[in-house]
């Protein structure tokens with residue numbers, strides 16, 4: 001087992017209020033497992049990921065990573081965010097090598113590894129381009145290649161494809177499945193999107209909000225690589241939607257005017273099952 005989240009609670013103290021964001025979260029993430037964390041907007045998904053990454057301090061509880069308590073960020077946990085944090089003044093290849101350079105890896109070794117992962121994300125042709133010459137999907141693939149070069153067992157991904165159009169998103173979801181099959185990293189992936197979660201995950205953890213707790217877990221044992229049009233995935237997505245709908249409505253009621261009632265297309269958008277962005 002590689003990551004254990006033990007009784008994590010988190011409150012943010014602001015000028016006017018205390019926000020109880022997470023309450024008694026317990027999860028075990030197993031070595032090589034692909035887990036999606038799904039929940040309505042504001043339920044604390046990113047906060048939980050940031051605590052696992054060591055970027056945010058828990059109020060109580062602890063995270064154990066490969067037997068050691070997490071006290072801060074570490075090379076065993078690489079994080080990828082929605083916006084790829086790339087350097088515009090560096091070429092693609094230099095962006096991919098950047099983390100390895102900081103880690104003091106010799107130039108030849110760096111180049112060899114960077115090329116290996118650029119190949120994995122199908123971008124070798126663009127190695128000498130600058131970031132502004134790439135599309136959003138290509139930029140995210142550069143960020144993924146850079147994350148992979150660091151050889152961490154654990155990859156933490158916070159809605160990495162949320163800003164992309166649906167066709168690009170589908171391509172990257174298929175690429176990520178392939179990369180996961182090749183590398184067998186432990187991926188912890190935060191998303192709003194039910195279809196994305198069932199496509200990618202071995203296990204989907206559904207959270208409820210106010211405060212964030214674990215509501216239910218779904219194990220997905222369908223063969224890979226999975227295709228978005230797979231009918232079994234659609235049935236699973238429908239089951240998970242049912243769990244989420246209640247949570248999304250709860251959050252919406254807390255955030256909207258008192259006369260708000262749910263409409264089908266708000267809670268269950270047809271296009272991409274993106275829970276939460278509509279509220």
Ligand SMILES: Nc1ncnc2c1ncn2[C@@H]1O[C@H](COP(=O)(O)OP(=O)(O)OP(=O)(O)O)[C@@H](O)[C@H]1O
Pocket residue numbers: 012013014019021039040041042043044045046047048192276
């Ligand atoms: N630094 C902070 N200070 C105060 N409150 C915060 C801070 N970070 C997060 N919160 C609050 O904690 C709650 C959970 O936020 P978080 O971003 O973790 O949720 P989320 O489920 O990832 O949301 P989304 O899906 O919309 O990104 C929100 O109410 C948010 O306002």
